[in-house]
């Protein structure tokens with residue numbers, strides 16, 4: 001049975017990964033391991049003429065150190081439990097404190113977009129309100145001016161009306177400044193909670209070797225929830241990819257790295273592959 005599952009997994013990996021025919025590939029034994037997703041819950045408070053709060057989450061995949069937007073998908077899964085049913089070994093990865101800067105920068109990107117929409121609404125509201133205040137006071141000032149003219153024509157003292165005009169001007173300015181202050185947006189953000197979601201996935205070591213004898217030690221992950229192979233990290237640029245190619249100098253990388261290959265020395269590629277190998281070895285040491 002186990003042999004059958006192993007064959008099935010390897011078949012799926014071969015189907016979903018696009019690996020250059022010039023690369024010799026070697027799959028290791030698939031293992032079930034626990035992978036953790038960190039969900040950082042932020043609370044943003046927008047304060048201006050009124051106070052509104054927004055709650056939003058930013059997900060980080062602990063193993064890859066990448067953003068994940070799978071919260072809704074996980075919530076809809078019927079198999080959520082408070083603790084893992086089987087204590088599979090943990091693949092490890094970033095600690096919550098190490099992943100936090102990435103979560104925070106993503107939260108700022110989300111906030112910028114929310115603030116942009118908020119500011120557009122505020123600007124429209126501010127213009128409308130300012131126009132109403134200006135119109136109201138300008139009307140009163142014009143009325144006072146008329147009264148002043150009439151008083152002067154009658155040869156009477158217009159000082160009282162003049163004072164009223166000045167106080168109307170001052171009140172208009174004070175109302176406009178007060179409105180401006182009320183419409184100034186202040187945003188307060190804080191981290192409310194951290195949720196960790198642990199899920200079993202099948203991790204299979206993959207070792208592609210090029211004709212120049214350069215190789216990379218990678219781990220391919222099959223997600224049973226989505227039934228897809230998760231993108232591996234390119235041995236060269238670390239970007240997620242489902243495609244590996246052999247470069248003209250025997251380097252192994254994703255298609256995005258292809259254009260930059262001419263600028264990359266072979267020495268640097270060897271160094272990158274060595275770094276990847278060290279990372280995989282560290283994970284293996286952690287598991288054993």
Ligand SMILES: [Zn+2]
Pocket residue numbers: 234235236237238239253254255256257
């Ligand atoms: Zn790449």
